[in-house]
Amino acid sequence: xxxxxxxxxxxxxxxxxxxxxxxxxxxxxxxxxxxxxxxxxxxxxxxxxxxxxxxxxxxxxxxxxxxxxxxxxxxxxxxxxxxxxxxxxxxxxxxxxxxxxxxxxxxxxxxxxxxxxxxxxxxxxxxxxxxxxxxxxxxxxxxxxxxxxxxxxxxxxxxxxxxxxxxxxxxxxxxxxxxxxxxxxxxxxxxxxxxxxxxxxxxxxxxxxxxxxxxxxxxxxxxxxxxxxxxxx
Numbered sequence: 001x002x003x004x005x006x007x008x009x010x011x012x013x014x015x016x017x018x019x020x021x022x023x024x025x026x027x028x029x030x031x032x033x034x035x036x037x038x039x040x041x042x043x044x045x046x047x048x049x050x051x052x053x054x055x056x057x058x059x060x061x062x063x064x065x066x067x068x069x070x071x072x073x074x075x076x077x078x079x080x081x082x083x084x085x086x087x088x089x090x091x092x093x094x095x096x097x098x099x100x101x102x103x104x105x106x107x108x109x110x111x112x113x114x115x116x117x118x119x120x121x122x123x124x125x126x127x128x129x130x131x132x133x134x135x136x137x138x139x140x141x142x143x144x145x146x147x148x149x150x151x152x153x154x155x156x157x158x159x160x161x162x163x164x165x166x167x168x169x170x171x172x173x174x175x176x177x178x179x180x181x182x183x184x185x186x187x188x189x190x191x192x193x194x195x196x197x198x199x200x201x202x203x204x205x206x207x208x209x210x211x212x213x214x215x216x217x218x219x220x221x222x223x224x225x226x227x228x229x230x231x232x233x
Contacts (some may be wrong), residue, residue: 038052051075051124059225061154062157064141066134067226070158072111075122095121098165098219100174110174113219119181127224129183132210134225135196139208147206150198157199157223165219176200178214179220186212195220 049069050057059070077097095118100106114122123129130138142149151159163174177199186192192212200206213220 027037040100049127053124059158063138063156066138066141068138068157069127069224071163071225072154072160073114073122074111074220075108075124076112077114077118077121078101096216097122100165101171108161111162113162113165114222115136115182115217115219116181116215119220119222122222123224126227129181129222129229130196130225131181132184132194135180135182135210147198147208150199150208151206160221161198162221172200179218180223181220182210187192187216188212189216201211 024054034117048057048060049060049063054075056074058073061068061070078096096115097118098113100110100113112118113151114123119129139146150157159178161173161175162178164172164177164179177197179195179197182194184194186194189212191214193215194210195213196208196210198206198208
């Protein structure tokens with residue numbers, strides 16, 4: 001995909017390089033070139049992403065000008081390597097992660113549930129935890145009924161209600177709710193980070209909100225968004 005993108009960029013630059021332009025025209029040309037670069041990249045985007053760290057392959061989907069994982073992340077952080085980091089002060093700094101109900105078959109179904117530190121550590125190159133603003137852009141894309149769209153659109157994010165892990169209550173809400181870690185921490189309580197929460201009331205209705213959860217003892221799912229996805233950047 002990178003080779004295709006480089007060729008497309010070179011062609012675009014050559015097409016404008018033979019004509020003298022004033023400053024405004026040059027700025028317009030730069031914007032067109034940048035827009036075309038991103039459009040080519042998204043058009044040539046594979047429908048899957050293979051994580052070179054463990055060989056797992058994930059479905060990905062373009063929604064508006066965003067590119068998302070269409071599955072929960074199921075990467076197992078390598079604590080044996082992380083323990084040697086000079087930034088570590090204790091074993092808890094490595095982060096924690098869980099398999100729902102401690103059943104291996106649930107990894108394929110739900111991915112892992114990560115606390116915030118483990119979620120940050122599990123992200124592959126080229127992707128990142130979505131910001132609050134990026135989650136809001138996703139929800140706004142679906143207008144007034146994002147819950148219905150996100151939970152019924154099989155070509156979209158393919159939401160799975162993979163539940164939670166909480167230190168005091170253990171595994172809860174599989175089939176009823178899911179939370180996805182955000183890149184943003186809570187402004188008022190630095191022990192918490194924001195989570196995009198999707199829950200069911202019944203078979204046809206539910207809710208979505210973005211609210212804080214404790215970073216250390218809450219296990220939530222991870223959906224990733226591609227770096228440098230937006231033509232407006």
